[in-house]
Amino acid sequence: MIEITNLSKSFTLHNQGGAVIPVMQGAELSVGTGECVALTGASGAGKSTLMRMIYGNYLSATGRIMVGDIDVARAEPREILELRRRTLGYVSQFLRVVPRVPTVDVVADPLLTLGVPVEEARDRARALLARLNIPQGLWQLSPTTFSGGEQQRVNIARGFVHDYPALLLDEPTASLDATNRETVLCLIEEAKARGAAIIGIFHDEAARDRVCDRVIDVAVYTPGAQ
Template structure:
């Protein structure tokens, strides 16, 4: 088997509740797992088990108390847990994508430009990036009349489709997904299942939270039970 794209080893995280006299809330302890090209792995467990926290640790939004998070970036292994901010920004720009539950973008930027932006950041010319963005928004059934509008006023499902399109339009070897179909109807959930399948066939490694059991069974190769990490915390 090829070298993993993601290796997490010995991860531990505790939140300190400063408004509760410094009370400590353990989240995970000794979390270890790896992810290879072309596979989709789900973080499983009940609400509060630490799934979102683990995903945020891998992306670098949460620092860890102990352990390492190694992401393969070309010929280099980058430890997200210890990477300098500039190195982490570069890793996110070219190697590690993220589809969150909620769309956070610059106000007054059109949905079309929001989706095309990752391609433009990769150096793709606008005359190629914009048609690709239109095609992906069309595939996700976002009405064309919305494309020139800022997505801040869209419905939750419309915003999520913009978010998915933005996260999937450019190639990233590692993709993190936090409940990507939570606000979608059955037809659009199926489109996302197809898009994830295409990413897997292109060799992308996907780590995600999929509460929808049908979606999870359709796209995931295995499930990591996060509660086993919480038991040690």
């Protein structure tokens, strides 16, 4: 489902005389349906950079990033937007939403974008919000006012509301209490069971051991780190 071949990335520091910093070289990764692969490596090794390239936020210097039949590295912006709508979900650590939109609609938005009837989408959103222990009294409020932990759970609900064939998870259990951590791990296991291909960053070693089938140390693709 996700196939990465000979992927490289560098950053140009225009405020430092145009210095070019290579951050990844020759990355290779394959993730099949129903499989979860963890990215590991020290801070700065390129875990988040790789995730952002897969999602289409960063351009690669070389290589291919196949998600289904779309090469993200060569795709047009409209193709990437369509891929994100239907195929590739991303649960980041930070909630970015339009202010004043009720939480239930923030979570339902991926389904509404696909044309799912409003009440059906909201019902699915409500079920996930309840499962993730977001108090019902908050559902009609904007999540911009929520605590960090509540915002993280809203992000998770939004990421799992649609059955994406591929998922990117950035520290999905960070800062969660034991009850909500267990819920998130169950959601990941359910996504795997329905065939989702998942790539995640998990600093929570116990969570990684439970849900991940393989571990890839991205440091091996960091120039000069070998």
